[in-house]
Amino acid sequence: MAEQKSIENVVFIGTKPVMNYVLAAITQFNAGAGVVTLKARGRAISRAVDVAEILRNRFLQNSTVDSIIIGTEQVQGESGTANVSTIEITIGKKK
Amino acid sequence: MAEQKSIENVVFIGTKPVMNYVLAAITQFNAGAGVVTLKARGRAISRAVDVAEILRNRFLQNSTVDSIIIGTEQVQGESGTANVSTIEITIGKKK
Numbered sequence: 001m002a003e004q005k006s007i008e009n010v011v012f013i014g015t016k017p018v019m020n021y022v023l024a025a026i027t028q029f030n031a032g033a034g035v036v037t038l039k040a041r042g043r044a045i046s047r048a049v050d051v052a053e054i055l056r057n058r059f060l061q062n063s064t065v066d067s068i069i070i071g072t073e074q075v076q077g078e079s080g081t082a083n084v085s086t087i088e089i090t091i092g093k094k095k
Numbered sequence: 096m097a098e099q100k101s102i103e104n105v106v107f108i109g110t111k112p113v114m115n116y117v118l119a120a121i122t123q124f125n126a127g128a129g130v131v132t133l134k135a136r137g138r139a140i141s142r143a144v145d146v147a148e149i150l151r152n153r154f155l156q157n158s159t160v161d162s163i164i165i166g167t168e169q170v171q172g173e174s175g176t177a178n179v180s181t182i183e184i185t186i187g188k189k190k
């Protein structure tokens with residue numbers, strides 16, 4: 001595991017309880033990740049913000065929000081193409 | 096209305112249809128606002144991202160996301176204090 005520093009890890013936020021994703025992110029930091037990116041789309045976007053805030057305020061108080069990017073993806077639905085919003089929140093460690 | 100340039104306007108995102116907030120933001124830009132800030136908390140956060148994306152991709156194609164800030168507010172509930180996540184998305188015009 002010596003070369004695992006600074007690997008960029010991703011946690012995809014879905015419909016599970018918030019704490020599942022908080023734990024997933026903490027696990028990746030403990031495994032040596034320098035930054036962890038939380039990705040979500042649609043209604044899971046609010047949960048991604050919850051995960052970031054809980055990490056930052058409660059479990060990883062030396063962490064910081066490096067960047068927040070929003071975007072749009074096209075998904076195929078039963079009645080053609082629909083647009084869905086996306087968010088990527090990157091959490092790093094304070095220098 | 097000559098002095099209304101660069102006033103910072105805020106649209107609070109709640110539970111109404113997304114297009115209501117899109118129209119509110121467009122109205123503020125047309126009234127001379129240099130930037131418009133979308134504020135939301137809790138589950139309305141995903142709707143705020145939708146509003147920003149629709150503005151940027153469909154109605155104000157010369158606009159850009161200036162900043163995205165996330166935070167936590169404490170609200171009084173029936174069983175004590177609860178934390179709720181917040182987002183502030185500032186939309187400006189491309190230079």
